[in-house]
Amino acid sequence: MMMLSNIMNENIKEFDEYDFLYFGNRTYTNIEVDRLSTIFSNYLLSEVENSGDKVIVYLANCPEVIISYQAILKAGKVVVPVMYALNAKEIQYIIEDSNVNTIITSNALLENIVKVAEKTGKKLNVIVTDNIENDAAEGSVNIHELEKIYNHSKSQNREELNISEDDLAVILYTSGTTGQPKGVMLTHRNLYISAQSAARLMKAEMWKKPTLVALPLAHSFGFTAMNTYLFLGSSVVIIERFNADEIFKAVEKHKIRTFTAVPAMIYGMVMNPNIDSYDLSSLEGVLSSSAPLPLALMEAFTKKTGTEVWQGYGLSEASPVVSTQWRGATIKPGSVGLPIDIVRVKIINDEGEELPRNEVGELAVKGLNVTPGYYQLEEETAKTIVDGWLRTGDLARIDEDGDIFIVDRKKDIIIRGGLNIFPRDSEEIIMTHPDVLEVAVIGVPDEEMGERVVAYVVKRPESVITELNVISHSQEHLAKYKTPQEVVFVDQLPRNGVGKILKRKISELYQNKVMN
CATH class of the missing domain: 3.30.300.30 (ANL, C-terminal domain)
Structure with a gap:
C-alpha cells in the first residue's frame, strides 16, 4: 500500500541502518528517526488530551520536522506544515481554518502561538522541540517538551491503525499569492506516488548518495524531496535556513552531486562573493522548481559553477511534481521538461477544449498525485478540478516532443489595448x-x-x-x-x-x- 506512514520502515528494509540526517554536529540514523517518531506517535495518541485529528508543525528546518511528520502520520493524524517565517496573524488563520488543537514548534516561535491562544481563547497543546524559556506561555497553552517525551515514554512499539492510502495525510496551505491561503488536501497515495516517481527518475545519480535540503520542509517541494530521498536511501544534510555558504560547505564536505533549489536560492548562490572559495567540483547539477528561473540567472549559475541547472514544474495541488528535466535529457532553454510518468497533461482554452501543440493556453494535469480538493472549499475545488483534470492557472505550451514551456500565470496576463x-x-x-x-x-x-x-x-x-x-x-x-x-x-x-x-x-x- 502507498502509505507515507510506512515509508521509514520500507527505507530500513531496503537499506538497513545508515546515517540518514546531518544537522550541525549531530547525526541521526534512519533507525533512530524511526524509533523516535514511533515514541512520539504513541505519545500523541495516548498522552495529549484533545489532540484532534490534525497537527501543525511550525519549525525551521531541523531533524525534528522529519520526526514530527512521521510521528503524526504513524498516529493516523494529518500533518499541517507551516512556514516558520509566518507571523501570529497568519498562523491564527491556519489554526482557525484547519481547526487544529496541537502544534509542534520551538521556543523561538512559541511567542506567536501564545499570542494566538490569548487572542482566540483557544486552549492549545504545544509540543516544544527544545528547552522552554518563555514563562508567559504558562497558563496560555498546555506545554509538552519533546526531550521529556523521549526520556519518559513507556512504549516504543508502534500501534497499528486502520488507515488507508486514500485517507488524508497532509493539508498544505498555499502561499496566498493571489489572496487568502487555501488548504490543499493531499492523501497518502498522492504524496507517496509523487515521491516514488521522482525517485525512479533520479535513481541512477542519487541512489544511496548524499544530498542536502535547504528548501523549507514545510513547503510541498521540500516535503516531497525528503520522501524521495527515503526511497533513494540518501543521506541528507539539513540546512536550517537558506545560507549560500552553508550550502557550499555541505557540497565540499559531503561531495554532494545534486540537490534541489528554488530560483531565489540560485540567485543567492550566484551573488555570494565567496562562491569561488569552495570546492564544488563534485556538483553535477541542481534541480530548480517552484517559480520561473530567468535564463540569464541560469546561465550565470552555470558559468560560476560549471554545473547544469535542470528545471522542473509543480504545484502543491499535484503533490507537487508535474514535470522535470534531468541528467541526460535534451535541455531546451525555457522548458520545464517532460511530464513525469504518473501524469497526463494538456493545454486547454477557457472553454476547457484541448489546444494543438505549441499553442498557448492553460496547463491541465491529471494523475494519482492530484489533490482531491481544497479543505472546506467545495466551490473552489469544483472550479479547479474539472472532470478529474487539475486546472493549474498557469499558461503554457507543449511542443512537438512533449516538453512543457510555462509562459506565465493566467492571472498575471496584462491586457493593453486589447492585446x-x-x-x-x-x-x-x-x-x-x-x-x-x-x-x-x-x-x-x-x-x-x-x-x-x-x-x-x-x-x-x-x-x-x-x-x-x-x-x-x-x-x-x-x-x-x-x-x-x-x-x-x-x-x-x-x-x-x-x-x-x-x-x-x-x-x-x-x-x-x-x-x-
Missing part, C-alpha cells in the same frame, strides 16, 4: 541588462488603454541605471506595447517563504504609491 502581454517576456529581457539584479512586471489600471506595464526593478549596488535605460533596453528586444511604460526602483521584491515573488503585494505597493 495580451505576458509579463515574463518583459522580465526575461530586463534581466539581461547588466545593471539589473531582479525584476517583476505587473499590469496597473490605465484609463485609455485598459492596463499599462510597470516594472519593479532591483538594481545592482552603485548602479546609475535609470528608468529610461530600462525602457530603451526593453524596446530594443520587444515590441513597444510589451515594454514598461513606467519603472519603479526598489531595494527588494516581496517574496513568500520559498522565495516566490508576490505580485499581489507589488500591486498593493503601486496602489499605495499612487494614492500617496
